[in-house]
Amino acid sequence: MDTDLIAPLDPGWERALAPQREALAAVGQSITARRAGGEQVLPAPEDILRAFRQPFEAVRVLILGQDPYPTPGHPIGLSFAVDRHVAPLPRSLANIYRELSTDLGQAPASHGDLSAWTEQGVLLLNRVLTVGAGQAGSHRNLGWEAITEAAVAALAARAAQGPPLVAILWGAEARKMAPVLRAHGAGRVGLIESPHPSPLSAYRGFFGSRPFSRANELLAQAGAAPVDWRLD
Template sequence: MEPEPLFDLEPAGTAGLDFAELARLPFSELMAPDWAEALSGVEAELRSVLSFLAAEEAAGRRVLPSASNVLRAFRQPLKGVRVLLVGQDPYPTPGHAVGLAFSVDAGTRPIPRSLANIYRELESDLGLPPRIHGDLGAWAEQGVLLLNRVLSVREGAAGSHRGKGWEAISTAAVTAVAGRRTADGTAAPLVAVLWGKDAESVRPLLGSTPVVASAHPSPLSASRGFFGSRPFSRVNALLREQGACPVDWEIPAVP
């Protein structure tokens, strides 16, 4: 199954808006059409958390990522997803969070240590060279859903937006991805990548989806099972078993 093309990265409906304006947009303008349909059951929860972010912003607290990127993971069409890679919450450092788990802005230097460890494992697994930039958009374009469990954070305060409503959204998203069916009623090709305890929490939602799991790539845990786990080659093998195209995991030298 070929991946669907990436949805517009900066849709006219969200570019330049703040969180208060984002919260008032029609649901269909917040994400790709099939995602809007799949997440319609948690629209109230999503609007509630966007209102919370607007209140944070109004109180002078900086929210990361920006309003234009906070729902970026859902701009890629749901029907094109073939790999689900679950993260925790965004990087709390300004300029880092871009709305895709583990990814950072192409100009960020140095890249976060977790991402550097991902690149180290990518080189060990597939022989692909690490990059000086951390833009993982090339993975997203191929149907790799880089989804954090919590989609926002207050600047400088890791984990500060946990328990504010995002968990219901990401739970619904994982359920939607895992529940897709092909025309003949079989499960759509999918592999889930779960790094660390937060990611492992979605395993009960995945049904029969093949899972590649290990420790988190954080410097605190990477040596306890992430290094040497060969997630990228394992994902591609599982995709091939399902009749799907493998992912080209090489990151472009220039994003």
């Protein structure tokens, strides 16, 4: 896929996102212009499309967030995750670990590396894939929403005909994808919706939502193996 964004992507994602070539090129050009104007764009160029390097056919749980952390050094192209050395953890991630502990009795990890989840087919995706440093939400309406909606629709369409998919939608922007998942998934996509885990909304329904055990229950109902949510 020829864009101003650093690739390559997984071949399955290349096919799924082929209709978005022009949109990706346009977003890439906008990001290039912002950088040229002095804006620090996060994450690093090689990580912007990182989620789409994960095998398309292997995705069985989608965790959909809103946009990357705006703190330099935090976003790495996987929603909610940070590199292992980052401390303290972003507060949204700390709240995710708190809910994971309540839900499954797992002790919170001492780091924010969620790659153990991605290796089991958990796709960590945001609706918007870039942000300006220190400017939360600053790249909304830049063009990412149409691209990630196409990605979500492609996963749902795949689930309608093949391996099951569970979608965990955190926050208002992510929850806008519920109708897309229903429309393309032919009733075969398990949906788990809640407020975002950020400190501003976690107490409005994220805490107590049990997304991890519920995802495994939905996978079991579809005849799929559960996710081992433990992190070393």
